[in-house]
Amino acid sequence: MSKIPKNLSDKDMFKNYVEEATLEDQFAAAEKAAEKKRKAQAAAEPPAELARAGFTPELTDQLGRALMELKMALFREDIKEYSFKVHREGHEIMLTAVPRKRK
Secondary structure, X not given: OOOOOOOXXXXXXXXOOOOOOOHHHHHHHHHHHHHHHHHHHHOOOOOHHHHHOOOXXXXXXXXXXXXXXXXXXXXXXXXXXXXXXXXXXXXXXXXXXXXXXXX
C-alpha cells in the first residue's frame, strides 16, 4: 500500500477523482431529455397542408384545444361515436359533431 501524501490542498486530493453517475442522476437526465423533446414537438411547425391553408402554429394550437374541449363535452354526454360535418356559411366555416346511430 502506498503512502498517503501529506499537506495536499483539496483540489490536489480530488485531482483524478471521477464521480460515478447515480440512478438519481440518470433519471434527472432522462427527465430533462423528455422535457426538451416535448418542447420541441410543441414548437414544431404545423403540417404542410395546414400551413398552406394559412394556419399559423398559434391558430393550429387554438383549433386543437377547441376540438379537445368538444370531444370532452361529447364524452360527458356519453356520445362516444360521432363524425364531423364541415360546411361554410358566408365568411364562417362550421364544424359540427354528428353522433352516429348505434346499431
